[in-house]
Amino acid sequence: MHLQIKDGVTLDLLPSKQFKTIGIKVDFVTPLKATAITARALLAQVLETSTADYPTQTALARQLSLMYGASFGITVLKVGTQHILRLTCSVVDEQYLTAYQDDQPLFERGMALLRSVLFAPLLPQGSFDPTTFTQQRQNLLTAIKSLDDDKQYLANRRLQELLFAGQPTQAMSALGDVTTLGALTATDVLGTYHEMLAHDAVHVAVIGDVTAERVQAALAQWPLTPRTVADQSPYYRWTPKSQVQVGDDLAPVVQAKLNLGYSLPIYRDDPDFMAAVVFNAVFGGTPLSLLFTNVREKASLAYYASSSYNPFTGTLSVQTGIQAQNQQRVETIVQEQLAALQAGQLEAQLLAEVKASLLNARLSALDSPQRLLNERLSAQLTHAGLSVAQWQTALAAVSVADVQRVAQRVHLQATYCLHGGVADAD
Structure with missing residues (x-):
């Protein structure tokens, strides 16, 4: 089932009784820009770490534990001409939990957690928490550098740089580059966050034993605004070189x-x-x-x-x-x-x-x-x-x-x- 929730916001529902979990995926999609790839990767790291409701990684982990071991994560990836910031959450379908006592079903709790991550991040004094920001920038720097420890990955990236010389968006890792990362400030990433919320195409997908009414009711609690999304082709079409x-x-x-x-x-x-x-x-x-x-x-x-x-x-x-x-x-x-x-x-x-x-x-x-x-x-x-x-x-x-x-x-x-x-x- 495919639904248009608002302009630029879609929902795909895959009803299934096959699984004992309910999976939620939220993709924020925007055309690749070399200057924004690194900032979006760092934004993903910061958002995954804490929220106003759960200000530390420990608090967030405790909440997931209270949700019967729910899983949650944020990642970034490249698909053709598009850059995607992806949130995922998987919760147990509580009908399989004989001792479940909470008034709110786990799917709604999972959607509420994602709402907290997206729309209520940890922003003391209107900016990202300095300690969290610095730590996550260092973590991303370590992650980018560690990619080169995988020699097959390194060889493939160098091959991409040869294939797409002069096209940094295609040659660059979805995590960005260390030079750009070193210059990013919390203000830069906050601007990237607001840009994403306001302008990215949003694709929500849910799989499990849930009805469209439940999913739409949960999504209605998210302050997503309509956005104008250009129907850009995801295909990167290029002219082959005359010499190898x-x-x-x-x-x-x-x-x-x-x-x-x-x-x-x-x-x-x-x-x-x-x-x-x-x-x-x-x-x-x-x-x-x-x-x-x-x-x-x-x-x-x-x-x-x-x-x-x-x-x-x-x-x-x-x-x-x-x-x-x-x-x-x-x-x-x-x-x-x-x-x-x-x-x-x-x-x-x-x-x-x-x-x-x-x-x-x-x-x-x-x-x-x-x-x-x-x-x-x-x-x-x-x-x-x-x-x-x-x-x-x-x-x-x-x-x-x-x-x-x-x-x-x-x-x-x-x-x-x-x-x-x-x-x-x-």
């Missing part, structure tokens, strides 16, 4: 990280979207894939080899862990697998097995309330969504020729290798 960009760095790693970036200009609204999903699964997206079989298993040239497809940026990336001296051989074998698919060399049995694995993964998602809630954002951003039956039909229809057609649209754009140095605990 090459980068490499030295780092104290045992195994080199070789990442390859390709343009694959097929987005979620493209008729070939499902064929692109299948292509990625055949190429490197599953343990059945050509990369896993031929680079890792047969040639024994990689500790891991996989691919991932982003239908919001029109990109395909390959990730491998290798011995640095094997870089050229690995690049050659990866190219051979792509060339084979471009030539239509795909066994019907492998295609059938990959499609079966994709279907199993899709069906397993039906058992995850969080994944079902997350799917609603993609549907909202793209104005499109397939039922399980429609998805299954589209998957079944993908042929070898479809995969070949997609493969022929894949073009190498960047290579990046992180290698060398003294061995550490990588």
Whole structure:
């Protein structure tokens, strides 16, 4: 059930008796701006820590405990051209609690908690608490720096910087950057907070055994104002470069990280979207894939080899862990697998097995309330969504020729290798 609550505010209700919990997700969505990414990430940290009603992390944790172990969190993420600040809360459905005594049901208590977080933050003297702000800025700084400790993440980020040179919103982490963070003040972040509340598109999604009337009644307690939201495409469309960009760095790693970036200009609204999903699964997206079989298993040239497809940026990336001296051989074998698919060399049995694995993964998602809630954002951003039956039909229809057609649209754009140095605990 999809409802327009106010201008720029929507509600998706997924009624279900399958789960013993009720899940709530609130997405604040705005177009990516390089100057705002870091401030929104810091805002998420500050809001998650305390409210006027629960001024410390201990007080907030105690309240969650009193709500029979409810979970709560705030995170930030990037989807194509959009930046999302996401609040989540999950509460037990009290009909499964034989000793529940409180007059107010747990769903309404969860919605009240989110209302407190969003609309009544800890603002002594009209500004964020200095101690809380300083601590959370330091925590975010530590989090951003620690990302580079994950060498595969670091290699992938450097690859994105090569792919999207001159486009900082696409190259930057959803957490922002340390330079901007160091200059942010509490006043800056307070301005970001008011901007978000007033202007972001708001997508609320609820899953569980609740009625639309209950959800709407709880939402009516939130002082959300109507907002004008431009219907901006979430797809980042870009022009491929004429030359392959090459980068490499030295780092104290045992195994080199070789990442390859390709343009694959097929987005979620493209008729070939499902064929692109299948292509990625055949190429490197599953343990059945050509990369896993031929680079890792047969040639024994990689500790891991996989691919991932982003239908919001029109990109395909390959990730491998290798011995640095094997870089050229690995690049050659990866190219051979792509060339084979471009030539239509795909066994019907492998295609059938990959499609079966994709279907199993899709069906397993039906058992995850969080994944079902997350799917609603993609549907909202793209104005499109397939039922399980429609998805299954589209998957079944993908042929070898479809995969070949997609493969022929894949073009190498960047290579990046992180290698060398003294061995550490990588």
